[in-house]
Amino acid sequence: MSETIYVGIILGSTRVGRFCDVIANWAAAQVRADGRFQPILIDPASNNPDELRNLVGQASAYIVVTPEYNHGYPxxxxxxxxxxxPEWHAKPVAFVSYGGISGGLRAVEQLRQVFAELHAVTIRDSVSFASAWELFDSTGVLVSPDRPVRSMRAMLTRLGWWATALDQARTVRPYPQSA
Ligand SMILES: Cc1cc2nc3c(=O)[nH]c(=O)nc-3n(C[C@H](O)[C@H](O)[C@H](O)COP(=O)(O)O)c2cc1C
Known part of the structure; x- marks a missing residue:
């Protein structure tokens, strides 16, 4: 029996009235439905700095839910x-993005550079919602879920592979803090 993988779902927007909750709730539901993962919501709008650090430390993989603001991330x-x-080191990071025409993909590409500097491994597969507010109904339900659900499954399969591989590797040999 394989062990549960704790996945931090990081909310990228703190804006009042943010759409981020709709996307993060959808992502968390997908993570729960998969069965291999336990989501941990990490929200800079409601967790204090100590809580944020503890939650990031508890997770062995992450999904960053990010909008795009002026071709970047918030x-x-x-x-x-x-x-x-160090809580980021040698852990995998995946992305669910949203926004206008780009679906947040420009924000994701910038975040890949940032996480490389933090010794984290970003996952090739991602999920992106262009004109996101047109894709969910007023209760937050995704109207046409087939393609995003397929993309999410592919992303979670690879995120899970990396999380397990890196958990084992860190247990056998701690990640070097200096080289
Ligand atoms: C300041 C600002 C800048 C934005 N810039 C972009 C952009 O460059 N590209 C894009 O696709 N959407 C852009 N948008 C649209 C946002 O991605 C969209 O409003 C999204 O819902 C914002 O996330 P939030 O509601 O969770 O804060 C921008 C929105 C804001 C508020």
Whole structure:
């Protein structure tokens, strides 16, 4: 029997009235439905800095839920990422993005560079919602779920592979803090 993988679902927006809750709730439901994972919600709008650090430390994989702001990712997300150090090391990071025409993909590509500096491994597969507000109904239900669900499954399969591989590797040999 394989062990549960704790996945931190990081909310990238702290904006009042944010759409991020709809996307993060959808992502968390997919993670729960998969059966291999336990989601941990990590929210810079409601967790204090100590809580954020503890939650990031508890997870062995992450899904960053990010919108796109002016072709980048939101400043509070950068602040959260930068406030935490070794807790990111040798762990996998996947992305669910949303926004206007780009579906948040420009924000994701920038985040890949940031997480490389934090010794984290980003997952090739991602899920992206262009004009996201048109894709969910007023109760937060995704109207046409087939393709995003398939993309999410592919992403979770690879995120799970990396999480298990890196958990085992860190147990056998701690990740070197200096080289
Ligand atoms: C300041 C600002 C800048 C934005 N810039 C972009 C952008 O460059 N590309 C895009 O696709 N959407 C852009 N959008 C649309 C957002 O991605 C969209 O409003 C999204 O819902 C924001 O996430 P939130 O509601 O969770 O904060 C922008 C929105 C805001 C508020």
């Amino acid at each position: 400043a509070p997300l950068k602040s959260l990422i930068d406030s935490i150090g």
